[in-house]
Amino acid sequence: MAAGAALSEKALRDRIETVLAEVPDPEIPAVSVVELGIVRGVDPEGPSVIITPTYTGCPATIAIEMAIRVALDEAGLEDVAIRTVLSPPWSTDMISDAGREKLRAYGIAPPPKGAEARSLRGADIVECPRCGSTHTQEVSRFGSTPCKALWKCADCHEPFDRFKCH
Amino acid sequence: MSDILFRSLLELGDDSLILAQRLCEWCGQAPSVEVDLSLSNLGLDLMGQATLFLGYAGEVEGKGRDADRLAFHRDAEQFRNCLLVEQPNGDFGQTMARQFLFSTYQLALFEGLVGSTDPRIAEIAAKAVKEVRYHADISADWVIRLGDGTEESHQRMVDGFDWFWRFIDDMFAVDANQRALIDQGVLVDRAALRPAFDARVAEVLAEATLPAAQPVWQVGAGREGRHTEHLSHLLGVMQQLPRAHPEAAW
Structure with a gap:
């Protein structure tokens, strides 16, 4: 059995x-x-x-x-x-807190919570996963995978992936 | 009724499938790496939608055809996509004009289909609408950036849009046989989405300093399987491998 x-x-x-x-x-x-x-x-x-x-x-x-x-x-x-299953659709809010911390440690800025409510225009502040600076800017809205955008840090000058709000 | 539902699901799946194929023609050829990635990513999202809609279409038809079978083993006249999505890429301006028009239409459509009384359609739309919102947003950004850019980028956007105005009615066309499914809340009445579409297009064109939509003679009727010559050429490339090697697996 x-x-x-x-x-x-x-x-x-x-x-x-x-x-x-x-x-x-x-x-x-x-x-x-x-x-x-x-x-x-x-x-x-x-x-x-x-x-x-x-x-x-x-x-x-x-x-x-x-x-x-x-x-x-x-x-x-x-x-x-x-x-x-498709419903309810997956959103980045379903990523656990432990998962978010692991993403950050891996060099990927985790998505903030509340994906549904936020504007797509990217008004929220993105923290560099390496040095913690919020002096960052978007380089490309599409990155190496569909779920990520490409950003860079103006302080430590490192590029990084950002998990897109979805 | 199920044959009308089957046909309607083909419309949804074929629009996404054919535009995905067009977008992936840019792979390795776009003006920059950023744009290359974005066009392929848009295509990937559309491919996902196509797989779900065509998969469901095959179940509704009940003849054992899955999404791959429907994608690779139908001829042009059996495709139900609108004519806009099968048009050649042209230059980057023309590609972005097409994307903006289609994504703006698709966003309004899927926002309606989220409330479909058919739970399968509703859940696919709920899944896809989040991606399409991104597509509509990014393509509007490009229309504005190029339209309100240099003299050359402005002219290319004007030329790009000029090619597509003739295909707008075709995109919104509703077959009389679909009326019952619309009344039951399974489908959305596309014609009813037109005023909001026109308003959004006018808003973005104005911001892009581009001329308003031109009232030109309208070409039909992709939804009935009558296509421009471009679709056959596209299918020739897309279907070649699975037709030449029907048992191929990887």
Whole structure:
């Protein structure tokens, strides 16, 4: 019998969550798929892991699903399915506080909270993830991945990625 | 009714798919790295929308066709995209004129579809509308920057818009058969979005010091599968690989 079916609901949920906390995002490996808010939860019926894409066209979506599949299989949870949902749509508010700190330490300015309410015109202050200066400016609204914009710091002169509010 | 829903989903998916293909033609050729990244990123968002809408279209049709099958194994006359998105890129000014017109239209459309009584359409629109808001914003910025820029950039924006005015009615066209789905709240009445679209376009053109929209003879009817010659050429490139190697996998 596969491990998933042998465990109690609570134990199964804990086990899956522990496994997924170790699965890094393929493009930003400093944070896990759980910290990014891609894993929406565990449904004991099935059982299945519920995930949601960040951007509709994010090419990492398939890689993320494969990474989760591999991690589950390696933990003996072959019978746990993966289900993708779109609603409610992912937003940067779903990135955990721990995830935000890890992004900053990795050199990516994390998005402020409240993505829905804020103007797209970028009126908010962006802090350089390296030196903490707020003397920063946008270089390009699109960066190395769909979720990031390119900024630079006028004090330490380093360019940096900024996680876009979404 | 399901065949009308299928056709309507093709309209949504094909608009995004064809414009994504056009935008990706800029990859490696844009005027700067920043612009290169932005055009490919816009294309990527549109590709995501196309995958979701065409995937749902295939389920509604119920003949086992998935998004890839619909994208790569239909001929031009089976595509339901509007004529605007299939037009060649031209120069960067023309590409940005097209993007601004389309994203402004698509933003109004998706803001309406978020409230669709079809939960699948509503959730795709809710997901995509956030991305489209960014597209509308960035393309308006470029229209203003180029229109209110140098003499040459201004003229290129004038020429770019001049090519596209003839395709606006086609983009908003509604088929009489779609009326029932509009009445049920599944679809949005595109015609009703037109005044807000016209107002937004006029606002940005004025800020860009560009001439107002020109009342020109309107070309139809992409939604009925009658396309300009450009679509076949585009599909020839886009579909070549999966048609030449139907079993290819990577």
